[in-house]
Amino acid sequence: MGLDIGTTKVCVIVAEPDEEGEVHITGMGTSPSTGVRRGVVVDLDGTTRAIEDAVEAAERMAGVKIAGVVLGVSGEHIASQNSRGVVAVSRGDHEIGESDVSRVVEAARMAAIPASDREIIHLLPRDFVVDGQDGVKNPVGMYGTRLEVDAHIVTGASTFLANLLKCVQRAGVEAEELVLEPLASGEAVLSQAERELGVALVDIGGGTSSLGLFLGGGLCHAAVLPIGGHHITSDIAVGLRTPIVEAEKLKIRHGCATAAMAAEGETIEVVPIGTREARILPRRVLAEIIEPRLSEIFAMIKTQLRRSGYAPLLPAGVVATGGTALLRGIADAATEQLDLPARVGVPEVSGSMADVVGSPIYATGVGLILHAARKRPTGRAAHHLDGTGTLFGRIRQWVREFTQGG
Ligand SMILES: Nc1ncnc2c1ncn2[C@@H]1O[C@H](COP(=O)(O)OP(=O)(O)OP(=O)(O)O)[C@@H](O)[C@H]1O
Ligand SMILES: [Mg+2]
Structure with a gap:
């Protein structure tokens, strides 16, 4: 199940995987969001109620009980950076093992320790380097003496994440995983070829415009702008x-x-x-x-693209999602102002509710499910190692101390 707590709507999407792992959308519930500003919770009660309503509607439609959700994260507090980890291969015969991979990813994490008031949301290994040779997707079993990893790290402000989790918890569901919203939207509408080549996912919602840049198959930059x-x-x-x-x-x-x-x-x-x-x-x-307002939004996106340094590396152009992507002529306007080819991204999924969620508005919600469902080999490693366990542990602890300590 995916839970997207947006500025205008809270959306729950229910899916069931078949034997082949293909995801079928079987239910959906939305409710107006009143307690969120620019992607961040500002009213706990209002947001909790909106989650309860959306969950209830989705449960009714799908005929299932929702216990756990994949939760989308957004807001201007989101930051992302690249980090590199280096270790010596431990085994005498220089065969790289799982433990070396864990150690090198941990080294990348240590190299980018966030400030004490921030949490790591994703630690995504993008590329491994074995004895100076880059482009290694899975180094386990290879021979080498030195293992490096280029990882992308996404962080968020602890307090904002804690407030979000508190609402979800109070609504009676459990957040099993946190996923950055533009990463989720990208999962729903981008092809693997676009992600390899270099592409910008731009989700223009109600209160935010979020950006996810993908290159070499993975996320390389993310930002959330407070305009929509x-x-x-x-x-x-x-x-x-x-x-x-x-x-x-x-x-x-x-x-x-x-x-x-x-x-x-x-x-x-x-x-x-x-x-x-x-x-x-x-x-x-x-x-x-x-x-002029749309131009302002595109100008802010363009500044972000330039600052990221990836602007010249996006031959697959821009893919727009979010409700505002439904504005007539938006793709042409994006092409014109960002100097990149542009299209509107629509999630393509199957299931009884597929046509309803086949809109750029639901790209995030659908993508949350796909992100969790797609078990790519490196994806699994990333999931396993990305530290969400400690994230949840720490934030839950934090929420508990907060609620008990007053
Ligand atoms: N057909 C349309 N043409 C133009 N704008 C539209 C259309 N349909 C919806 N929108 C706009 O899309 C916005 C809502 O988009 P979306 O549902 O993606 O936002 P959200 O996820 O709730 O918010 P955010 O992602 O910013 O937190 C609203 O501003 C709405 O006016
Ligand atoms: Mg949104």
């Missing part, structure tokens, strides 16, 4: 002097990414705040409000 589709909606509300609910409807029904996309003569009906009577306005007026 909700900013577009509030601009529309202010610009057209209409309530937020009306602005949201206008955006979804008539919105488009650029003013040039709105044809001459097209009109929209706007109900101004405090009145009942609709005004007729050119659709272009709406597009002229959306365009």
